[in-house]
Amino acid sequence: MSEHPQFYLTAPSPCPYLPDRYERKVFTHLVGERAEALNDLLTQGGFRRSQNIAYRPACEGCRACVSVRVVVDEFEWTRSLKRVWRENMALERRERPPLPSSEQYSIFRAYLDRRHADGGMADMTVLDYAMMVEDTHVDTRIFEYREPGGRNRGPLLGCALTDILSDGLSMVYSFYEPDLQISSLGTFMILDHIMRAKEIGLPYVYLGYWVDGSDKMAYKTRFQPQERLGPKGWSRG
Incomplete structure (x- = not known):
């Protein structure tokens, strides 16, 4: 993992929580020697982990998901x-x-x-x-x-x-x-x-x-x- 991890944005998909809304997520990979420290930092910043991915909502016009x-x-x-x-x-x-x-x-x-x-x-x-x-x-x-x-x-x-x-x-x-x-x-x-x-x-x-x-x-x-x-x-x- 580099000193500056790269972040990516997903395409819109139906929101699993609220009807008639769409979600997007920003995510990065948690790999390498700095994965643990990065996971700490990102979790404290509202990210969640799924396998070796850290993600958080980045929905347009909606801030309903609160850590x-x-x-x-x-x-x-x-x-x-x-x-x-x-x-x-x-x-x-x-x-x-x-x-x-x-x-x-x-x-x-x-x-x-x-x-x-x-x-x-x-x-x-x-x-x-x-x-x-x-x-x-x-x-x-x-x-x-x-x-x-x-x-x-x-x-x-x-x-x-x-x-x-x-x-x-x-x-x-x-x-x-x-x-x-x-x-x-x-x-x-x-x-x-x-x-x-x-x-x-x-x-x-x-x-x-x-x-x-x-x-x-x-x-x-x-x-x-x-x-x-x-x-x-x-x-x-």
């Missing part, structure tokens, strides 16, 4: 969030290198089919999934959440692909078994990342984009306080 991050040390535990934590706290979290498995893909495939059958990732094959997990030049982990299994591994219930940044954990993508009897595993994984960041002394958990008017993104407002990235930098949302 959000949770302030770990001041996190507010509401009654409903405490309930989710209690109901799931017996699960085992295993923090592993970014290596895909057939067990992970089985849950990933079921999650897409049940929750996002009309989304842009709906046609992802097992090879696509493997690339999503292992095609990274930065410090990436996969957090596996399992039922307690004692000396043996309990059944896998959900996963979160996460980047370890200098100032926080960035949740790249998470998924879980869609037919679970356990409630709110997606919420629990975010709570667990907040607790993990606190354990290792990182001030933020990056949740990606919040989009005003998108039901898909409404859940992110549950995690307060949070900062949102605007024209003048990060500020409390």
Whole structure:
């Protein structure tokens, strides 16, 4: 990677969040010795990572996508969030290198089919999934959440692909078994990342984009306080 990475602009395509709108993205490649430092800098500037690409929206006339991050040390535990934590706290979290498995893909495939059958990732094959997990030049982990299994591994219930940044954990993508009897595993994984960041002394958990008017993104407002990235930098949302 050169000292000055090159940025590119995608062609317009239908917006996945808001009807009758089109999105464009600016992106660059995250490769080479400086990939990790660049990923840190770009994430703090509102970019997201997908494999070895860092991107952010660059839509004409629209600024609906807003980067959000949770302030770990001041996190507010509401009654409903405490309930989710209690109901799931017996699960085992295993923090592993970014290596895909057939067990992970089985849950990933079921999650897409049940929750996002009309989304842009709906046609992802097992090879696509493997690339999503292992095609990274930065410090990436996969957090596996399992039922307690004692000396043996309990059944896998959900996963979160996460980047370890200098100032926080960035949740790249998470998924879980869609037919679970356990409630709110997606919420629990975010709570667990907040607790993990606190354990290792990182001030933020990056949740990606919040989009005003998108039901898909409404859940992110549950995690307060949070900062949102605007024209003048990060500020409390």
